[in-house]
Amino acid sequence: MKIGTDAILLSALLPIFKPSNALDIGTGCGIVALCMAQIYKQTEIVAIDIDKESIQEASINFANSKFHKRLTAKHISLQNFTQKTLEKFDLIVANPPFFIDSLLSNNEKRNISRHNVTLTLQDLVLSVEKLLSPNGYFVVILPHNEMKKLFIAETQNLFLIKQHFIFDKDNKPCRRIISQFGKQKMDCDTSIGHIIIRNRDNTYTETYKNLTSPFLLYKR
Numbered sequence: 001m002k003i004g005t006d007a008i009l010l011s012a013l014l015p016i017f018k019p020s021n022a023l024d025i026g027t028g029c030g031i032v033a034l035c036m037a038q039i040y041k042q043t044e045i046v047a048i049d050i051d052k053e054s055i056q057e058a059s060i061n062f063a064n065s066k067f068h069k070r071l072t073a074k075h076i077s078l079q080n081f082t083q084k085t086l087e088k089f090d091l092i093v094a095n096p097p098f099f100i101d102s103l104l105s106n107n108e109k110r111n112i113s114r115h116n117v118t119l120t121l122q123d124l125v126l127s128v129e130k131l132l133s134p135n136g137y138f139v140v141i142l143p144h145n146e147m148k149k150l151f152i153a154e155t156q157n158l159f160l161i162k163q164h165f166i167f168d169k170d171n172k173p174c175r176r177i178i179s180q181f182g183k184q185k186m187d188c189d190t191s192i193g194h195i196i197i198r199n200r201d202n203t204y205t206e207t208y209k210n211l212t213s214p215f216l217l218y219k220r
Helices: 005-012 031-039 052-063 078-084 108-114 121-131 144-156 206-212
Strands: 021-025 044-049 071-075 089-094 132-143 159-167 174-182 194-196
Touching (some): 005 206, 021 031, 021 121, 031 044, 031 071, 044 052, 121 144, 132 144, 144 159, 144 174, 194 206
Parallel strands (some): 021 089, 089 132
Antiparallel strands (some): 132 174, 159 174
16 A cells, blocks of 8 residues: 555644654555654654565665654554553554455455454554553544544543544545544534545645645646
8 A cells, every 4th residue: 555645634634743752553655654754853753564565665765764763663563562562652643444344355465454354443542542642642544434433432531632524526425534632631623624635627626735735746
């Protein structure tokens, strides 16, 4: 799974603050971790993935970036990482496997990256609750239907702070939701509203281009 719209939007909508450290769950080629390193100038970032080849690719990408001193790639599952580490993170980001009730393909790697065959939402929430610092943030992107199932987060004292609703076009249903959680309960902010990726002529909207321009180049 290479660079995709979800990863870039997730990175573009991360909270503005100064985390001392951050964790990227299911880093793949490392794109979200690299974007975080660009956004947060002093933050130490750990990127984990269960797929060995993904971690090898992420490690190469990290080594070739100017942020390499602050980036660490680890080949480990979230469940094992949670058991082994004593570190608490100010920011945890996840673009997790999300097709919970759908058919698997014949491609095992694609199934691991896109289906919850190795990481359930419950496992994700339980791990985040243990790994997140008291004033930290957890940011996750999921399809609309799967985000509804993340109500279990509040049973683990992870409270919804902010949501962004993502639409492919203005005449299409909600595609994804980016949600921000914290351990401090407060009113949820949806003031930023809907984000539409493309105009009806298939060009990118100005909103999308402005959000993602720090990471992408566009033909004008």
